[in-house]
Amino acid sequence: MLTISEPGQDKKRQVIGIDLGTTFSLVAYDKEGQVHFVPLDGDATALPSMVAYGENGEMSFGQHAVDLLKAGGQNVFYSMKRLMGKNVEDAQTFAQTVPFEIAGDAQIAKARFKSIEKSAVEVSADLLKHMKHKTEQHLGQAVYDAVITVPAYFNDAQRQATKDAAKLAGLNVMRLISEPTAAALAYGLDKKAEGQFLVYDLGGGTFDVSLLKLTGGVFRVVATGGDTYLGGDDIDNALAQAKGITTLEARTLKEQNGAGVADCAKPIIAKTLQICDDVLNDAEMTEDDLDGIVLVGGSTRLPLVATMVEEAFGHKPQTGINPDQVVAHGAALQASALAGNKRDDMLLLDVTPLSLGLETMGGLVEKVIERNTPIPITRAQKFTTFKDGQTAMDIHVLQGERETVEGCRSLAKFRLKGIPSLPAGAARIVVRFALDADGMLTVTADEETSGVSQSVDVVPSYGLKPDDMLTMLKDSMTHAQQDVGFRQLKEAQLELERVIDACALALEKDGALLDETTFKTLENALKVAKSFLTASNRDDVEDAMETLENAFQSFSEQRVNNALKQAVVGQNIYSEEKGETSK
Amino acid sequence: MQTNEICWSCKGPLNEGFFCPTCGTLRRPFALSPFKFFALPFAFNLNLNTLEERYLDLQKQFHPDKFVTKTSQEQMNALSWGGFLNDSYNKLKKPVERACLLLAEQGIHDVLEEKPTPDMMMKQFELREQLEESEQLDDLLIEVQDDIANLESGLVESFDSSNFEKAKKQTLELQFLSKFTRDIKRKMRQLKTN
Secondary structure, eight states, X not given: OOOOOOSOOSOOOOOEEEEEOSSEEEEEEEETTEEEEOOOBTTBSSEESOEEEOTTSOEEEHHHHHHHHHTTOSOEEOOGGGGTTOOHHHHHTTGGGSSSEEEXXXXXXXXXXTTEEEEHHHHHHHHHHHHHXXXXXHHTSOOOEEEEEEOTTOOHHHHHHXXXXXXXXXXXXXXXXXXXXXXXXXXXXXXXXXXXEEEEEEOSSOEEEEEXXXXXXXXXXXXXXXXXXXXXXXXXXXXXXXXXXXXXXHHHHHHTTOTTHHHHHHHHHHXXXXXXXXXXXXXXXXXXXXXXXXXXXGGGGSHHHHHHHHHHHSOOOBOSSOTTTHHHHHHHHHHHHHTTSSOTTOEEEOBOSSOEEEEEGGGEEEEEEOTTOBSSEEEEEEEOOSSTTOOOEEEEEEEXXXXXXXXXXXXXXXXXXXXXXXXXXXOOEEEEEEEOTTSOEEEEEEEOGGGOOOOOOBOXXXXXXXXXXXXXXXXXXXXXXXXXXXXXXXXXXXXHHHHHHHHHHHHHHHGGGSOHHHHHHHHHHHHHHHTTTTOSOHHHHHHHHHHHHHHHHHHHHHHHHHHHHHSOXXXXXXXXXXXXXXX | OOOSOBOTTTOOBOOSSSBOTTTOOBOOOOOOOHHHHTTOOSOSOXXXXXXXHHHHHHHHHHOGGGGTTSOHHHHHHHHHHHXXXXXXXXXXXXXXXXXXXXXXXXXXXXXXXXXXXXXXXXHHHHHHHHHHHOSOOHHHHHHHHHHHHHHHHHHHHHHHTTOHHHHHHHHHHHHHHHHHHHHHXXXXXXXXXX
């Protein structure tokens, strides 16, 4: 039996979990079954999500930026998560509640502080880069792979923007997971909680609620809801207005639970409880079906939150994990599980928070994927032409719950051309939605009559054009580029390992088909290829793979022919199958 | 049994399984009935506990999270299978869609696009009227839920006796009543909050 050695003799890279919050950000990692937090700001593990930009492009982060802000510094960017994935039009709706002026254009919103304009992606990328750097210093090794948390209720554009920021920071996003789900993972895995849980997550700028079933290592999200415009910041703003103080002063007053806080917080908490009710309704459950409630997010420190939640649902909220850390904690556990570090039995089944659909006649939206559908999912919908000889069709993809186009968010528009000229209703157009495990959508349209098939892939974006992304990538530090190079080498090595593995197994299984000389030749080819597993030049690795594949080609053909000869004729069980059907 | 395809990774022969018998990599997606994927008989009657069990078993094999450290081709395969798995599960779970799948197996497509018969239209019209006029909806809900239960046992019979024309009509009716139930519940919630 041939043995295959691991490529890349360097030690396994540490994977990390990142909570990229509106007010604070954290990095955690799972090492030998224990979750640790990275000191990101001096000794503090919670880094205020603030970046101050100096005159000459120098940056300050965290508490230092807070101090600059307090001292009257003008170019301090914060609460930028609220702008993530938004264009100017979106951003105007909450312009009153953010501490900056809204700039930018129809594609992407920016915040303007004094003279500098920055998008949420740019500021978040700088913040993530700083966090990556701090983590590398702390661990004494390079980090690359990360699980990043996002509010469950983030839409496609907001998720894409988060991924783009990570990419600019030189991070590989193994998976985006939602914040309440991460919190549930932490409680489920490290506190062994089981049953049906409501996770109530009130952050600085967003509110999320998820209903999860936890059984035997399976974490199943049943329903989720939220409001990306509702958070603890709103309590600060209400308090600031009521008392005529700044939002920063209001935040301090809130932390001390001072006079007048409850009055300002009450209507905001009441709004969150209404959303919780809707989620229970969606799942066709009542508070009696719940086994517990988990509170997440810094804003749940306000005692009134726990009181009102307990009143509404008759459960005392779970404690045991620091609510500021629980999201990063869960992200670290998920990163570890994805990297294949034990935790094999763990399975996370998430859902899409928002429905996805297509524009139909009369400005209406036909839902293709309903909200709370488990992801990933692929779903096809059939359409036809409504005019004789119609050769093109506009496909308009929307996200949201309302039945009209205006009430939903437009994700992408494209035109399917080259439909053969046929009478109305004769063409068969199939639009396929594929939603991946990160909640990102790809839409494909095919015309299936007369064998003509054409498809257009659309990856909806929040307005950052691929060219913009490329420019930003080029502008970003060379450090990130080195990481890209490293990644490509790793991928080539992994690919070579796969081919070697496959060839070795084939030789082991069907080597008897070969004469001794050929067998020796192939064995030798394997040995040569293996010596390239640790090569540091990507081209060399790829060449080695090609050489090996060529050497094995005729053997592969022999194996397939041999298998066919042995097969019973006409027993192909799949040849009669029809494709996936749809409505 | 063999298929004519070869493994994308080791170029070796494949069998009816989802993973290559030689190198163990996940195969590219191929056309498959959701019933076969879940190893369920082609019948309308379905044990929901079995469905749940198989679903979790399949998730443990095909969820993309299990392939994060694999090559990008295998990850794409996992995404396709994982997406097909959830779509199949959703369809099997919902009686209307399950019936449509069974009818499609018989070459009967687009059942839900068909127009209801005049009889059905009359009944639907009457029900809608009741919903609009009444504020006391509990009885209506019970009546409709009874009708749904009857239709579902009717569908079991129709499929067992291969009476697909009847099954088609019952599916259409069931589709209407499922939507109607949602409307009743929506109005009940509205009345409760007002």
